[in-house]
Amino acid sequence: MVKTPVSPTRKVSKVEGIKESSNFLREPLATQLLEDSTHFTEDAVQILKFHGSYQQDNRDNRVKGQEKDYQFMLRTRNPGGFIPAQLYSTLDRLSDDYGNHTLRVTTRQGFQVHGIVKKDLKSAIAAIVKSMGSTMGACGDLNRNVMAPPAPFKNRPEYQYAWEYADKIADLLRPQTEAYYEIWLDGEKIISAEEAPEVTAARQKNGTGTIFSETEEPIYGEHYMPRKFKCSVTVPGDNSIDLYTHDVSLVVMTDETGELQGFNILAGGGMGRTHNKEETFPRLADPLGYVAKEDVYDFMKAIVATQRDYGDRHQRRHARMKYLLEDWGLDKFRAKVEEYFGKALDPFKPLPEWKYQDYLGWHEQGDGKLFLGISVENGRVKDEGSLQLKTALKKITEQYSLPMRLTANHNIIFYEIEPKHKAGINTILASCGIVSDPEKIDPLTRYSMACPALPTCGLAIAESERVLPGIIERIRALLNQLGLESEEIVIRMTGCPNGCARPYMAELGFVGSAPGMYQIWLGGDPNQTQLAQPYIEKLPDREIESFLEPLLMYFKQEKIEGESFGQFCSRVGFEALRAFADSYIPETPKKPRRIRKNEHRVSIPDEMFTRLKEASTEAKRPMNHIVQEALEAYFGQKQSD
Template sequence: MSSKTQPDRSHDLSQPLDRLGPDETLKAESDYLRGTIQESLADEITASVEASDAKLMKFFGLYQQDDRDVRDERRRQKLEPAYSFMARLRLPGGVCSPSQWLKLDELARAHAGETLRLTTRQTFQLHRVSKHDLRTVMQGLRDVLLDTKAACGDDTRGVMCAVNPNLSDLHGQVYELAKQASDHAVHKTGAYGEIWYGEERKETKGPEEPFYGRTYMPRKFKIGFAIPPSNDIDVYSQDLGFIAIADGGRLKGFNVAIGGGLGRTDQAPQTYPRLASVIGYIDADQLLETIDAVMSVQRDYGDRVDRSRARFKYTIDDKGLDWITAEIEERLGRALGPAKPYTFTSNGDPLGWTTGDDGREHCTLFIENGRVVNTPERPMLDGLRAIAQVHDGTFRLTPNQSLIIADIAAADRPAIEELLRAHGLDESERGRSGLRLNSMACVALPTCGLAMAESERYLPDLLTKVETILDAHGLRDDPITIRMTGCPNGCARPYIAEIGLTGRAPGKYNLYLGGGFHGERLNKMYLENVGEPAILEALDETLGHYARDRSPGERFGDFAIRAGYVAEVQEGRFFND
């Protein structure tokens, strides 16, 4: 990344370390993320790593976790927790080749509990990887040109992009830029190769991290590319969002949106979700320098003392949007152009078969909560492996945890269809309600250390009960977005769903209503810290009212506001009011 965008407070550490938060001190003293990770991995006495190394390993896409289903029992037996690691891939735009899929399948079966997880940011997660298998997994990924760099940590997370580059020339153009953005913004430290591939440390002529410096970003920084009229990536939830502007199917440039972020803490009213603000327009050839300018503002002015207030959204609200925009323009050396008109109409996935501009076929499968696993009635892992063995196109992961088998020649479609039928995958969406097909859940229990309630394991059962309500009111086929997380951090983007649920305690959730169907509006809390009976009662009342009194074409989220169930949230700062 360019180092022109100075000043950079993170390089010279003009703020004394004792005035920075402990995570900033850890990064500054880590020798560019090396820490003592090598020593922690070599320690055979424990399945864990040192706490400081666990934080640094996030920059390499790795989270240390333990199985919370057995935590209490192991404590009673005076055993350490059942530690393992989650490995998250860097996969810009969610694009995966068949050979890469086959390697991931192999690694999942051997080292990750025979399951793959498709995430809400278009990538894969491997769960339950033991510490002593980590290098094997990382080197296996390298064999097929994959890595886990910057998939977590205080850096630029995986870059999202509107799905299926082969659907049109425009999608392909935007995907190529998204991939460039990912390669441009990823951290440059040699620690990754040294720790995971056994490479020797190389001397560098200049700073090892010419853009990030010793303390990297104040917090995670998310980038995404949307192509109207689909807002499938939820562009307003990104720290930096690019909205494609095209003319005659050819990309002209992007509207720039800044300051999105959905994490919050229930007991900290100074934290809140925020939707990104559109600040102007750039031509396509100005993309990378704009990324540098925007990121450097957050790098230099983001809060490095209070991590709960360190995301870009708070920097913008504290400094003011006009001030931040002016600072970005100063670093660019020019003013942004006026934002161009655009329209979003949805943020879901068109399931089933579609045909691209070039006549090639694409099949989008509904993967409930992104979990790819074999079950007796639906051996999904086996089926997708069989398809990868014969498919000569690509796989595409969507931001809604669906999977596209992409770029299929017309002559090859019958063979793919037969494999789908043989493994029970040809009816991935058939018979499922519009609500279920527009649902998402985070992993939550038992592996996520932040989860306070179930999510992935619970939402399907809850939806079955809600579907009874939908049937009673004639709403089964209506698309309504519902998203659930096991804590308030918002990984499944619950605060922009028409129905959102965030965990508070085992079996207890906050219920939110009123989000925008295509991700353009935050929702609002309707019930706090309630269990399933209260949730079902509330949904029966509100959905029934919606079925009776909605206007033609009115979405449920819009109705919830019009009918007075919740107030419209105009800005994130007022979310908790």
């Protein structure tokens, strides 16, 4: 018996109504695109996201009494981070013709072009599609860019399988509405690559309630997903794509001859949260089970249908699949997926330990050719001062016509490089001030990430991309001062709690909580297998050194061999960190300096100290912050009296 998918009948959010009345992502976007205006209405903006664009305004250019400086960000959808040379050349040109003269590599292996105005949107999207690219599904309530390890190992079949199935799963879950081509290409449907026949057949297959019949969107229906849905495909041991942070991660499993057998499945990861909303939280994916290769499409439809039909469509902040899995529990969630799947999942198979890889520098790809990983600080491709990265990438692309793979740490890999071209590429990089040897990059910078934040992201509370380089310099100076020059710490920063740069997996995470203030997360590990925890709610950026110094000194004194800073914080626990910090007396500096306010000492009774310590632990805040608030309240009251 063919089952019918569950339609949303409970109370739903306003966005659900906008999707339902959009005629499969057409209106009011199509109508408003023809209007002579600088921006779209809120309803149209919600539909625009599905087409790969966000409406933004540059807060640096706001003038009281004048209209906002409206502009648009375009994001590419390119499974596995694949960018052909033709597409990169087009994106580079668009960034100059229509954008702000920069490109940005995202943490989901895509490119973003910022600064486009409304009247140029159609031309920009059409150019991307005609250059073997797409923006459809890069944003919105559907499957986002499917990630895969960027390493182009031609002699390791598991890596080739990861790329193959990232493409096929992206095709399976690609929106089927014709709206994208109607709006941006006047109905001209350009197909850059034919879809595999088994993917087409799998999309139409029903019987367990996974698809809607006789509709433009057989998998999504007219309501699409409750929120964004993120997938990845990787190989055992390779955690270059932060596999624990996705809604669904597939791990390629091969036999001793390298033949694909099936996939281990992890489910329920996600980073987004909201400050002061305890019902929102980051979560690591759980091992769910194993599926044979011939069943992978049916499984993906089953897990998508589970989230589609049972995810929270009322509270958008509670709508990600991680909350459904957390609310139901792993066993109930697995049972519902198996109901849609039509059979039980096999047990999860053993895996080696996960290791983070960034693939920077020169490598052999296994077939006689080379690949080169280039570090892109915070993902921003630009020309600035002596560093002419944008120029370098343009020259390499024009001269050698090389394909790219973007990485999850917003770096770039050129591959299919003939060995005879290595010297020429190195010459271009050197002439543009670009370092090709990763050992010459400060590891604090090499392993850091920041989201764009201000001035264009509408969700940003604090700075991120623009301030992280300076903060890293300060942390580097502190490490050197304390004799910790060789330490590598994974640092990530976001301007809001949505977690686009995945700060909750960092050893040291900065999450914007107010202008110039950050929530601090500690305890992740270098291989991104452990969730960090919140340590301080609001740390002013000017106090970063005084906050970190006692923690780093404790780390120096008590770490065990091979232990990273994040692992140390997790092992000793936050209570021990706070106790050490409260009793810490800064070392005598090598050069005279002005005494900071928070270096003065005031004695209080033992009983009061015990109460203060308990309050600090409960609130997860330093004692001196609580004392300062109490004193400010006291003197404020005295002044009013």
